[in-house]
Amino acid sequence: MEAVAGLLVMLLAVSHGVETKCDFRKKNGAQCYGALGGTVDLQLMDRAPERLTIYKNTTTILVWTKNTISKYNIKADKYSFTPSDGMLRISNLNRSDTDEYRLQIRNSDGALLDNWTLRLSIQAPVSSVRLVTECMSQGEMRVSCSVEGGDSPQYSWTLDGHTLTEDKLLSGNHETDSITLRQNVEGVLVCSVKNHVSHFNVRISTCGFIFINCTVSKIRITGWVFAATNTLCVEPTTTPTTTDTTVDPSLICGLQTAVAALLFIGIAAYFAWRKNKSQRAEGSAVPQEREDPETSV
Template sequence: MEAVLGLLVISAGVSHGLETSCDAREDGSQCYGALGGTVYLQLVTDATRYGELSFYKGSTGNKTEILRMKKDKWVIKYTPIKDRVHFINHGTFRLNNTRRNDSGEYLIETFNSVGLASGTRGLQLFIEAPVSSPQLSSECLSHGEMRVSCSSEGDGPQYSWTLDGQTLRDTETSPGEETNTITLKKGLSGDLTCTIRNYISSDTVSRRILPCPGTGFNVFVYFQLAEVIILLTICLGSYCFYKKKTCPQEKDDGE
């Protein structure tokens, strides 16, 4: 059995054009593909070393043969995906325009030149949607704290936060810095960055934040606004009362 660790390599691209590669030459490899993209699965180093090779979807008890190679010739056995697959260099299986139902367990069986089984390996394939460009939103809370949310679409997103390039510590945020929402302590300011990633892609968004005013400042402002509103109400009422009293007198003088 070839002992090579499964490795995921991600190449740049748009959300529905991502290409991912996975070394599936070790039993139990976990591979990831972008929804709508292309995934390359390296099944063996060189298929010509075997008398026969079969690639199945499903477990040992319930499997559907997808590909068979014998005497250097390969053929797609599962016609529903025939137009989306290709066997490259007799060792790498390419699947285009990936779909949700492409996820699942797969099985590789190899046979020697006289038809005897030489090895069986399994792999797990996960098809996921890449993350979208994240958006930041914030609001001031009591006591000068600030709640910041980072939103994005995609499967299985994971979040990380930095302030001025430094990872936020527990002393600077309330619990939850690995989620899409954090609460910044009073007085913090700087360039806040949210990084969101999954097994397929990653993206970041940054914003310059300023400290929120404290509770005392807010109460003071509210009192000042209340006083202004009361004064305006009194002035407006006095003016209307005065006009109501003087209008009849002005009419009599005119006559």
């Protein structure tokens, strides 16, 4: 099938400096994600207790005792702890930071009060999204959405803000990276790509094809055409020139009065003429006296 139009859209995303946050307090064994090259904040507790120990697997990260950090086994520029809000920050995340982290809280006598664990996984965020579309000759639209960088990307499609349903698709589904839309689908199409540390949307309008079915100059025309340039069903016509004239209502009233007056005068003249004619006819009907020739001078 021949493609009549194509479009490439690319969204670039900056992945450096992404910050995420995880909470030890939610539940034991919780899953947490950090962005490669970014920073993650681990909420340990509301405030630091008398004695606190944080482990990365079996390695001790720090020990907090009597308001003092008493032990650091890893570089200080990698970890920072804020006792006032119980927050542990891990910076410059790399793949080796993926591990199980454990928090132990003890009282002043050394008795264990809490022992919580959290699993931290480091993912590369999506760095760019590439959207390629093809408008086919019969009105279908083929679209592919791909990413550069990013671990375990997940795809989803919407049309005018609603999840793309199967009745609008010839192939694919709303969770695949490539789809083909049916001919009669119109609207704003959005490809969403995300993982646990990034989320991006790319949008584009559909091809804009319409199905025509008309007769022009006794020729039947049917098929899918590009709506923006379609002239196949336009019948050549000559548009008559029209003049918009506004008439004053008082003028109309005056004309009506004049017509009524003329009509009244015409009727009066007609009856006067009839009367005059009738009188002349009566005068001609009376016999006139004739003079005797013998008496005439």
